[in-house]
Amino acid sequence: MTQIFDTLVIGAGPAGMAAAIAAAESGQRVGVVDDNPAPGGQVWRHGTPLPNAGRRWKGQFEAAPAVRLAGWRVIDCLRLAPDGGVLRAECNTPSVPAADLHFRHLILATGARERFLPFPGWTLPNVMGVGGLDAMVRGGLPIAGKRVVVAGTGPLLLAVAAHLIKRGAQVVAICEQASLAQMAPLGLALLRQPGKLRQGAAYRWATRKTPFLTHCWPLAALAEPGADDHRDPGTQPRLRTVTLHRNERQWNVACDYLACGFHLVPNTELATLLGCQMQDGFVVTDQQMRTSTPGVWCAGEPTGIGGVDASLLEGRIAGLSAAGKSEAALSLSQRRPAIQAFTQALEHACRLNPRLRDLAAEETTVCRCEDVHMGALRERSSARDARLHTRCGMGPCQGRICGAATEFLFGWLPDPARPPIFPALVSSLMEEAAAGSPAQPEIDSR
Amino acid sequence: MTETRSTDLPSDGNSIVLSVDGVSVRVSPGCTVAAAVLMAGTPTRTSVSGEPRAPLCGMGICFECRVSIDGVPYQRSCQTLCLPGMKVTTTGAQLLP
Numbered sequence: 001m002t003q004i005f006d007t008l009v010i011g012a013g014p015a016g017m018a019a020a021i022a023a024a025e026s027g028q029r030v031g032v033v034d035d036n037p038a039p040g041g042q043v044w045r046h047g048t049p050l051p052n053a054g055r056r057w058k059g060q061f062e063a064a065p066a067v068r069l070a071g072w073r074v075i076d077c078l079r080l081a082p083d084g085g086v087l088r089a090e091c092n093t094p095s096v097p098a099a100d101l102h103f104r105h106l107i108l109a110t111g112a113r114e115r116f117l118p119f120p121g122w123t124l125p126n127v128m129g130v131g132g133l134d135a136m137v138r139g140g141l142p143i144a145g146k147r148v149v150v151a152g153t154g155p156l157l158l159a160v161a162a163h164l165i166k167r168g169a170q171v172v173a174i175c176e177q178a179s180l181a182q183m184a185p186l187g188l189a190l191l192r193q194p195g196k197l198r199q200g201a202a203y204r205w206a207t208r209k210t211p212f213l214t215h216c217w218p219l220a221a222l223a224e225p226g227a228d229d230h231r232d233p234g235t236q237p238r239l240r241t242v243t244l245h246r247n248e249r250q251w252n253v254a255c256d257y258l259a260c261g262f263h264l265v266p267n268t269e270l271a272t273l274l275g276c277q278m279q280d281g282f283v284v285t286d287q288q289m290r291t292s293t294p295g296v297w298c299a300g301e302p303t304g305i306g307g308v309d310a311s312l313l314e315g316r317i318a319g320l321s322a323a324g325k326s327e328a329a330l331s332l333s334q335r336r337p338a339i340q341a342f343t344q345a346l347e348h349a350c351r352l353n354p355r356l357r358d359l360a361a362e363e364t365t366v367c368r369c370e371d372v373h374m375g376a377l378r379e380r381s382s383a384r385d386a387r388l389h390t391r392c393g394m395g396p397c398q399g400r401i402c403g404a405a406t407e408f409l410f411g412w413l414p415d416p417a418r419p420p421i422f423p424a425l426v427s428s429l430m431e432e433a434a435a436g437s438p439a440q441p442e443i444d445s446r
Numbered sequence: 447m448t449e450t451r452s453t454d455l456p457s458d459g460n461s462i463v464l465s466v467d468g469v470s471v472r473v474s475p476g477c478t479v480a481a482a483v484l485m486a487g488t489p490t491r492t493s494v495s496g497e498p499r500a501p502l503c504g505m506g507i508c509f510e511c512r513v514s515i516d517g518v519p520y521q522r523s524c525q526t527l528c529l530p531g532m533k534v535t536t537t538g539a540q541l542l543p
Contacts, residue, residue: 035506037527042505046476071525073506092525094518113507125489125500135504135524140477141484237498267507368502368510371495396509401502423509423520 001099003067005031007322008087008103010074010270013041014308015300015315016109017061022319023107030066031101033089035073041111042131043308047138049166057312072099075428076419077273082294090428098428105295105322108271108283109315112301114156114261115404117352118366118374119359121221126239126257133259134160137167144168146256149242151175151218153350154263155200155307162206164259172253174207175216175244177262177353183214189345192338196309216246217356221258263350265404266302269417287333288321289314297322306343313339357409366409367402369395374409383412396423464532479523479534480504480511489538490523498538513537 007023009016012034024030032039038046039061044054071092078086084104091099114129121127128136130152137143147170150161161171176183190197204212222241242253266282277284277292283302285291291298297318300311313335321329360366362375370391380386383393383406392406393399398421399414406412420429463472464479466486473482480501483490489498490511501511504524511523514535523534 036525092522094521113505114503116502123493123497123499125498128501129503132502132504136478136481136484136501139504139524140473140481140528238500365497368493368499368508371493371497396512397507400507 011109012039015311018315019319026323110267112264130261186349272416289318
């Protein structure tokens with residue numbers, strides 16, 4: 001299949017939806033690729049409840065005249081020039097052949113993923129990300145009556161704990177690795193963002209019966225039941241107890257799930273494949289969200305972890321700019337500094353305590369795909385050296401999980417992505433790029 | 447298929463039944479295969495050194511949730527919605543006693 005677009009948007013989260021709406025409003029032929037079954041990204045993923053803003057944006061996105069490729073992911077770039085290029089995408093349904101997507105303008109809105117840090121027991125079933133457990137619950141996992149420890153760092157902890165409690169979970173503790181002092185500037189920044197402050201207060205109110213422990217983190221997840229735990233003895237190894245640490249004290253908590261994630265890292269594989277200039281792990285853009293690669297824009301979390309408001313604004317700026325409406329884009333970009341101040345305060349609040357580097361023991365798995373232990377990595381000198389000698393980062397996640405961990409543990413910077421940027425069928429890679437002029441797609445304008 | 451497990455999603459009478467390693471699981475429309483596998487109580491896969499693994503990221507990044515669906519291996523169950531009669535096979539089930 002071949003499709004041709006004026007503007008192709010990668011990602012249907014807040015940034016991608018806002019970009020697609022703005023470009024489509026401006027008369028562009030728009031395509032949107034997203035690997036999830038429904039739009040909204042992670043923050044507005046399917047499964048109730050959605051805030052009003054989420055419902056409104058998803059409604060607008062679904063009404064916009066655009067071709068939506070849901071359940072597709074980009075695996076390679078076949079051609080890239082200042083006047084456009086071609087990306088190859090593969091469908092999650094293996095019987096559907098790969099597609100070549102031609103574009104004049106490309107907007108990357110690829111979002112972010114959680115940062116995971118290895119500690120003993122983090123590979124046990126029922127130890128998940130914070131957003132990971134939330135996604136499972138929104139995807140139908142019953143959580144009522146289950147005991148959950150929420151740990152790590154970042155605003156997601158409180159938001160997810162509040163949601164889990166609403167669904168009937170018994171959230172035993174919320175453990176934030178940052179100290180209260182480290183979080184203070186974020187509190188000040190929130191005072192200038194009344195909407196976010198109200199939301200944060202609502203989350204804390206919803207979780208008021210759960211201790212919110214700052215400067216606290218998990219030391220280990222254990223498959224053995226605690227002395228006080230007489231529930232379902234079970235037959236398979238899965239999480240039963242979490243050892244927590246705070247102020248030189250450590251204690252065990254019985255639980256059914258540990259949701260643990262250390263803030264977010266951007267999905268920048270496609271941006272690095274396209275040669276976009278990076279700084280400190282984020283994609284560099286100008287005021288109109290143009291990257292250093294001509295014809296390629298970037299919006300949302302890959303430019304800095306700023307949350308949903310920043311993503312919506314940047315997406316709209318990118319969409320307008322790609323459609324040639326530079327003046328409107330520049331005028332909107334004047335609102336960015338206020339939002340960027342919040343992004344910086346958030347980054348400071350989520351800075352990782354160096355002591356988290358000591359959590360992994362010698363035999364703790366760091367690379368989950370290839371089961372590479374901490375002890376095997378200590379003597380390696382770089383991510384590449386580790387790949388060559390231990391296979392760390394060579395599994396199907398392509399280092400997306402262990403890469404953020406080894407960057408924190410050892411200071412190893414990831415190498416730029418190489419195609420295919422996701423595991424793909426050989427048939428998807430072999431198909432030759434379609435010659436001649438591709439057919440115009442049907443625009444879905446429900 | 448002797449056992450049935452159900453989600454607590456609101457049921458509008460349109461529930462879906464699928465099989466996870468032979469265990470029948472009843473879910474509501476919109477339920478992901480990953481959630482259904484967790485409900486069936488089996489790990490999604492066995493790691494290269496033989497450990498049981500279950501979903502981690504919930505967003506198609508970590509590949510811990512990969513299972514076979516209707517004979518097609520290597521599907522990310524967290525990004526796949528349940529359909530009636532689906533046959534899901536894990537590589538984690540072999541670890542169960």
